[in-house]
Amino acid sequence: MEKRYYQKEIETMPVEEIKKLQSEKLVKQVKHVYENVPYYRKLMEEKGVTPDDIKGIEDLHKLPFLTKNDLRDAYPYGLLAMPLKDCVRIQSTSGTTGKRVVAFYTQHDIDLWDDCCARAIVAAGGTNEDVCQVSYGYGLFTGGPGLNGGSHKVGCLTLPMSSGFTERQIQFMCDLKATILCCTPSYAAYIGETLKDMGYSPEDIPLKAGIFGAEPWTEEMRRDIEKTLGIKAYDIYGLTETSGPGVSFECEEQTGMHINEDHFLAEIIDPDTGEVLPEGSKGELVFTALDKEAFPLLRYRTRDICVLSRKPCSCGRTHIKMSKPMGRSDDMLIIRGVNVFPSQIETVLLNEGYTPNYQIVVDRVNNSDTFEVNVEMNPDKFDDTVSAVTALEKSLAEAMKKMLGINPKVHLVAPKSIVRSEGKAVRVIDKRKLHD
Amino acid sequence: MSLKQLTVFVENKQGALAAITETLAKSNVNIRALSIADTEEFGILRLIVNDNESAAAILKQEGYLIKTTDVVGVKIGDTPGKLSTALKVMDAAGINIEYLYAFMVRTEKHAYVVMRVADNASAQAALEQAGFHLICDADVKKL
Numbered sequence: 001m002e003k004r005y006y007q008k009e010i011e012t013m014p015v016e017e018i019k020k021l022q023s024e025k026l027v028k029q030v031k032h033v034y035e036n037v038p039y040y041r042k043l044m045e046e047k048g049v050t051p052d053d054i055k056g057i058e059d060l061h062k063l064p065f066l067t068k069n070d071l072r073d074a075y076p077y078g079l080l081a082m083p084l085k086d087c088v089r090i091q092s093t094s095g096t097t098g099k100r101v102v103a104f105y106t107q108h109d110i111d112l113w114d115d116c117c118a119r120a121i122v123a124a125g126g127t128n129e130d131v132c133q134v135s136y137g138y139g140l141f142t143g144g145p146g147l148n149g150g151s152h153k154v155g156c157l158t159l160p161m162s163s164g165f166t167e168r169q170i171q172f173m174c175d176l177k178a179t180i181l182c183c184t185p186s187y188a189a190y191i192g193e194t195l196k197d198m199g200y201s202p203e204d205i206p207l208k209a210g211i212f213g214a215e216p217w218t219e220e221m222r223r224d225i226e227k228t229l230g231i232k233a234y235d236i237y238g239l240t241e242t243s244g245p246g247v248s249f250e251c252e253e254q255t256g257m258h259i260n261e262d263h264f265l266a267e268i269i270d271p272d273t274g275e276v277l278p279e280g281s282k283g284e285l286v287f288t289a290l291d292k293e294a295f296p297l298l299r300y301r302t303r304d305i306c307v308l309s310r311k312p313c314s315c316g317r318t319h320i321k322m323s324k325p326m327g328r329s330d331d332m333l334i335i336r337g338v339n340v341f342p343s344q345i346e347t348v349l350l351n352e353g354y355t356p357n358y359q360i361v362v363d364r365v366n367n368s369d370t371f372e373v374n375v376e377m378n379p380d381k382f383d384d385t386v387s388a389v390t391a392l393e394k395s396l397a398e399a400m401k402k403m404l405g406i407n408p409k410v411h412l413v414a415p416k417s418i419v420r421s422e423g424k425a426v427r428v429i430d431k432r433k434l435h436d
Numbered sequence: 437m438s439l440k441q442l443t444v445f446v447e448n449k450q451g452a453l454a455a456i457t458e459t460l461a462k463s464n465v466n467i468r469a470l471s472i473a474d475t476e477e478f479g480i481l482r483l484i485v486n487d488n489e490s491a492a493a494i495l496k497q498e499g500y501l502i503k504t505t506d507v508v509g510v511k512i513g514d515t516p517g518k519l520s521t522a523l524k525v526m527d528a529a530g531i532n533i534e535y536l537y538a539f540m541v542r543t544e545k546h547a548y549v550v551m552r553v554a555d556n557a558s559a560q561a562a563l564e565q566a567g568f569h570l571i572c573d574a575d576v577k578k579l
Contacts, residue, residue, distance in 0.1 A: 377445060377501055379501055382443075382445055382501050382503050383443075383503065384441070384443035384480060384482060384503055384505050384552065385473070385480065385534055385535070385552075386473045386474075386475055386480055389445075389478065389480065390475070411477050411478075412478070413447060413477075413478075414445055414446075414447050414499075414500070414501055415499070415501055416499055417447065
């Protein structure tokens with residue numbers, strides 16, 4: 001099969017040349033930020049660093065980090081590096097974990113963001129013959145606008161559905177022969193479930209590929225979605241702070257996401273000490289935006305834990321790959337002193353033959369954490385005695401204990417009784433926060 | 437000889453049972469007998485109805501989790517000691533009863549007992565040999 005790229009020269013550039021390009025861009029970017037962002041200049045001064053100290057990517061470690069707290073402190077304009085008259089767009093995080101973070105874009109920033117998403121669409125097999133259904137939310141959330149822009153650049157016929165009205169999504173998908181679906185993985189799973197309810201089988205729908213991101217998902221969930229929709233499912237990664245989706249994306253190898261290294265410089269650090277770790281180490285992902293004008297974050301700590309690898313890829317792309325993040329440290333729960341990622345629960349459920357619809361309820365009773373997981377009953381496993389149902393609950397709890405190291409209480413609930421998400425799924429209800 | 441029981445998974449929420457019976461009433465399904473096994477979180481509702489197929493279809497359509505199970509139905513005289521006799525028959529045949537429930541019909545001098553066992557055929561054979569009358573779906577329809 002002929003290998004296709006959106007920007008071949010950049011995407012397959014020899015590694016040494018990429019590093020040279022990054023060094024040149026970094027020197028310029030540090031100067032731009034130092035001159036235009038007093039907030040960051042102050043952080044540099046506190047560390048005793050000036051732009052003259054940064055001669056290339058080998059000096060990156062001298063720069064101070066930025067964290068989500070900095071973004072909140074500097075809200076709304078404190079990290080802006082361009083006059084507002086030169087900015088054309090604002091996007092924002094969902095703001096579920098505190099104050100909102102807003103990001104600004106010049107037209108140049110939008111263009112490079114769109115390019116990044118276009119690379120992802122082409123890597124998923126997209127061409128100008130495709131119909132690309134964008135079912136990420138449109139608005140402040142970056143999912144819809146990002147993939148919409150990328151789809152235009154590739155020349156796909158773009159269906160800007162946004163999320164919700166699932167039966168209508170399916171109607172349009174069938175009538176207008178959508179071949180590529182872009183949305184969150186939990187919404188893709190819901191669309192698959194609804195298709196089945198409406199009496200469709202995977203062969204009835206024209207989809208061939210899906211580009212799913214904006215929330216953590218497991219390999220098991222990927223296989224499940226691929227089966228129910230009859231497609232190949234590609235992961236895409238990004239965050240509002242660095243532009244949005246398209247910071248990295250999967251190619252047909254599906255073994256990690258190529259980081260768009262001409263625009264984003266990645267590091268892995270020890271989350272406790274901040275020390276830069278050698279390639280191949282597991283640690284916190286840190287990004288430096290090399291080309292962004294309006295909101296150019298340097299050394300931004302993503303809180304995502306993953307591994308970088310420069311192992312040659314069969315797709316021909318030379319850009320470094322990041323592993324699927326296990327989940328943001330924000331998503332991680334500490335229950336009875338044990339770290340629990342919702343994605344681990346998802347893995348167990350899919351392995352045991354349940355749907356990935358679940359809800360974790362954590363509370364504190366008598367100073368001790370309670371840990372409950374609500375799971376939808378699989379109709380094929382349902383039987384007419386209480387003992388049969390409680391045996392199912394027990395065996396699920398045991399499987400979870402094996403994975404997590406702590407014992408949850410599993411409640412089987414009626415199918416479809418756990419509310420479905422059209423965007424990012426709400427998997428955790430932590431009532432302990434109410435008591436603090 | 438088969439008697440079909442409809443089993444419905446019910447979440448332990450206020451109004452859940454009423455919603456099911458209303459759904460059945462709307463499609464003209466008459467409930468002959470019911471039993472509920474419940475825990476704190478969920479209940480298992482077992483029904484003997486006059487029209488199994490319609491009941492199963494409507495509940496499924498409404499999104500309920502259901503299962504149809506073959507159970508043993510037996511007619512026993514409405515006099516003291518009759519149920520005991522039937523149970524002794526089961527015991528003698530070495531048949532373990534998972535659960536049972538009974539219902540009466542106004543116009544008859546009989547009670548009906550529904551039993552869930554692992555092996556329907558041997559339970560039915562034992563009861564018949566001891567002189568009991570078994571009931572099936574068609575009998576329930578006529579009640």
